[in-house]
Amino acid sequence: MKTADIRQRWLDFFGERGHTVVPSASLVSEDPTVMFTIAGMVPFIPYLTGLIPAPYPRATSVQKCIRTNDIEEVGKTPRHGTFFQMNGNFSFGDYFKKEAIGFAWELLTTPEADGGYGFDDKDLWVTVYKDDDEAISLWKTIAGLPDERIQRLDKDTNYWSTGHPGPAGPCSEIFFDRGPSYGIDGGPATDDDRYVEIWNLVFMQYAIENVRSKTEFDIVGELPSKNIDTGMGLERVAFLKQGVENMYEIDQVRPVLDRAAELSGRRYGADHEDDVRMRVIADHVRSSLMLMSDGVTPSNEGRGYILRRLLRRSVRAMRLLGVDGATFPELFTASRDAMSPSYPEVERDFARISQAAYGEEETFLRTLAAGTTILDLAVDNSKKAGNDVLAGDTAFLLHDTYGFPIDLTLEIADEAGLRVDRSAFDTLMAEQKQRAKADAKNKKSHVADLSVYSTFRALGETHFTGYTELTTESRVLGIIVDGAPVTFASEGQKAEVILAETALYAESGGQDADKGQIVGDGFELTVLDVQRPVKGLISHTVSVASGVVSVDATATTIVDGDYRRGARQAHSGTHVIHAALRQILGPNAHQSGSYNKAGYLRLDFSWNQSLSRETLTEIEEISNNAIRDNLEVVTREMPLDEAKELGAMALFGEKYGDVVRVVDIGGPWSRELCAGTHVATSSEIGMINLVNESSVGSTNRRVESLVGLEAFEDLAAERAIVRELTSSLKTPREQLPARIADLVAGLKQAEKKIKEYEARALAERVPSLVDKANRVGGYRVVAESLGEAASADDLRSLVMSVRDRLGSEPAVVALAGAVSGRPVIIVATNAAARDAGARAGQLVRTAASVLGGGGGGKDDLAQGGGQEVSAIPSALSAVIDGLKG
Structure with a gap:
């Protein structure tokens, strides 16, 4: 039975029994104190607690949920998933235990051919709160369950409350017995993986006060209106009905797992560690897809950080499977195809979702390349030193310089058998934040309180x-x-x-x-x-x-009237460019930030690749055509819901009241919610001159433009430069590019010939320098000042050529010269000289100290420099003295 079929059967069953079918709420919680919707009953809490009168007596839903507190357990157990779906049926003072138990048993045991789930009743167990004799009696009467398959448990597992004074009540849970091959006998009370909880029924019937803990509170009476809150784990029922081992192998998740296996060349089921990684990838990709479909984007804070962590853990797992390149185009497409039958919006919004996901993967792959090398080296050094702790300053360097997340550092260190000095890391982070606060020049407000x-x-x-x-x-x-x-x-x-x-x-x-x-x-x-x-x-x-x-x-x-005029031009210009961007790139190019002042604007928008010069020219042309067309700019105030119905764009990060200001430029062509000041007609903007396009993150780009008089002045300055070039080069304007290209090509050819000449000149000096070799101790030594030298590279080439011509006996070459007015010395030794004790690095440091500078290198070749060109003879003498010593 497909997961989408299980979902639909649930909604059909309860819908036919008088329940209002309620669409899933967003994964992004409306409660500002909670990031995500973590349970199926969350959207119904105001009705269940009586805070708000319920709009219907009974309801049913399949709610999307995200839980990240057990993220490290994902892939290791059959039931831990980040994203999951909870099927629920709810009664708000309508029916109670008898009907709830009857519905559950009927749906579970009705044959598949008749619209049920077709579970064999002999495989089902239930647990109840130990004092709930009413529920036990109903299970015996309605389901015919024998005493041995009804287990009484305590408050810690079978009693529900919010943790605060208010409604509460006993629970009854339904379990499926997977059979003796999965564990010991004894029922759910054994807490063994053999028994899988598939349905939980909460009987909300009491009022409690003086709540001291989850299990310690005072029951002060029965509720005047008793409620039912039940939940069935969709993924758990799916893996049982599909005959697979865990939730990662169901039809909505397995395609991603299989694609990860294909890409890595590993076989699922062959290695435990590889299996865990494939399950992590399958879970995290699906979870990320669903979060992004609800508008969450990767960032370093809040929900965006959770999403970024899921994406990066997926990339990390693929690398551990041996895949270093990008895989999200394959994995996200597989997840989209698996989830879209239940959630069509995933298909509809996939262009936006994939753009952000692929950009995040590309960025993190670069981060991994830089950070992993440093981390691996630090891990090796710690192990060689016999330490089981990775230094906190190493973790901080990775985080601060390379953007390597601390949680990833912790994971990699743990895999290597090390722990991170988290205390030192936290101290360094706190110090950095303090420095940032001290250095910040906050012109916005000087009042902290x-x-x-x-x-x-x-x-x-x-x-x-x-x-x-x-x-x-x-x-x-x-x-x-x-x-x-x-x-x-x-x-x-x-x-x-x-x-x-x-x-x-x-x-x-x-x-x-x-x-x-x-x-x-x-x-x-x-x-x-x-x-x-x-x-x-x-x-x-x-x-x-x-x-x-x-x-x-x-x-x-x-x-200041002139400044305000310029600010109005820039702000309206921002709207025009935004509309032009969306006209060219499509609706995914959504504004994510802006700044405008008199004469200048910048606009950030969601996009993950640079714009070509041709595209920028087209955007600029559309914008200036809109200015030429003298489009009317209309501002209106209206209720927020009405504005959204008109298609007015609300910008990310902005907060709006119940009544908003809508700015139209050319009617619906540009329609945005905006409280800024604007021109009356688009022609007042004057001119738009796009001057720059750049990246501001893996999934965002930025365009900058001059506006109005400033735009004209910039173009006038460029015109003056062109005039000067046409005059100097005696070339018509339209022929300037070709003329300059010819000049550049000729210059490169000339530079090439000069280098060839210099190389020949250097080669011609080799014999005379070899002839100047003197005996110093047991070495043949060439130590000469060459005067002016074109570059250190030329000196190095000459030194090596002379060394090679000195034969196999111990030889040392030291040549010095002035490069761009600064002294440079190069020292080289051959193998015989090194065997005799001569070290180029040591000799060059001695010479460089005389020159007033420093140097270094290897035993066979080293370079130094300094400040005093006049000290070159003394520096060469120091090399000779060093060989004598």
Whole structure:
């Protein structure tokens, strides 16, 4: 029976019995204190606890779940999976134990041909809470179970509560007996893998208080409305019904495992360690696919870090199977095909999902290449030294310099039988964070304690008038100096000023703060920054240019009109480029960040490869055509749900209220949620000039553009350069590329001929230098100054040629010269000289010390240098003296 069939039979069974079929909630939990949906009942908790009235009396679902607390156990046991599906049926004060037990037994034991799961009742056991005589009686009456297959267990396994005062109740669990070949007899109470739990029924019937632990609390009475919460593990039933050994071998997971085996050339079932790795890959790839289908992207924090860890563990496992190259294109495609029958969105969004996954793999493969070499060497050194601990500074170096995750370092060290000095690592991490805090220059706010703003925020929200006005008269509500409220600020001081209204835009949505002034009777303030330190409040960081500003004074905000015009051009230009990007690259090119100020914008977007010059030119052309077409820019405020129905794009990382501002440029061509300031028509943008495209991560790119007058000035500067070149080279503009290419080719040819000439000249010097060889002790020695030398490479080549011509008797060659005004000395020895005790590295260090520098190398060839060209004769004498010694 296919997993998708098991899923559908569940929904059909309970749907036919009056249950509302509820779609799976997202894996991303709505609860801000929890990252993921970890159980099937999570979306129904408000109804089960009575916090919110249930919209239906009974419900059923197949809920997607993620649990990562046992990630190290994945692949080692038959039941640990990161992603899993929980089939549930729920009653909110409707039916209770009798019906819940009846439904479970009916669905499990009804033949497959009649829509059930077809389990043989003789293979099923149940456990109940030890004092729940009612459940025991119902199991005997409804299922006909004998006493020996009903086991009473204590609160630690068969009693449910939230861990807090509120609803609670006994549980009853259904187990499948896999048979004596899987373990000992004795039922689920033995806690043996032979008995697989497939269904848990929670009878929520009591109110508890004074909760001291999971098993210690006071039952204070029965609930007025009793609820049912049940869950059946879809993957567990699937591996039992499909006759395989574990959840990794079911039809939704096995295709990835098989593909990993094919790619590695290993056979599943031949080696335990390889089997574990293949199961890890199969689980993690599927889990990653499902997380990404719900919008999670790889990052270094929160959910994104969990996803990144799953992806990187998959890459690591494939490398341990002997595959060093990229495998995600094969593995993710296999997982997509296996999961899409149950979750069509996986197929629909696969272009976006695969783009992010492949980019993450590519980046991590580079990280592994750099970090693994260092880590392997450190492991070897630790073992040779007899240590069972890997130094914390090594782990920190890998993390800080190479991006090697600490959890991966821990895993690799553990595989080698070592533990990591985690305490030292944590200390170094803490020191780094402290340095980062000390070095950060936070221009946004000089107040660390945001509570200083609470008094001002209590007076109401700051009203922003800047959408329609460039000057606004208001009242000073508060002044902050050095983090504390004051009643006035004087000339020369830096302060924060809070006003009731302002025309000055506070930095947000990627748009930089306005420039401008705040003036009043007897004072003038220069605005340095405008921010929103707390929601609803705008703070102006100012320098008091003259006079004294005090609380309750009348003040007028004045926006720098030229700067605001440029900022509006840049922000609207950002929207235009975003629309052009999506027109060329498709909907997967989604904005992930932006920054714009007068004359300049940058836009980050999801994409995992560089854009060609032709593509950038096309994007630039579409953008400027939109400017030429003088598209109307319309801003509207509306409820968030209405805006989304219109197709307005919400940008990643931005938070929106119930009422949002929608900015249209050319109608639906560009429709985004945005609180920034914008032009009235696209022609006001003036011009867009894309000046750069670069990477900002494995799955994100960045384009930068000049806008308006700045764009024109940049193009004018390039035009001036072209004019100068056409004049100097006496070549028409359209022929410049070919002319410059010819000049470059000619220069390269000339350089090649010069090198050939220099090589011949060097070769011609070899005989005369050989003739200058003198006897020093037991060596034939050539020690000469060559004056000016083209390069150290030329010196090295000459030294080696002379050495080779000196024959087999002990010989040492030391040649020195001035390269770009700095002294360089090269020393070479032949094998006979080294046997006699001469060491090139030692000799060159002696000479370099005379030159005022340093050097080093091997015994046969070494190089040194210094500061004093005039000391070259003395340095060569030092080499000769060293040989005499």
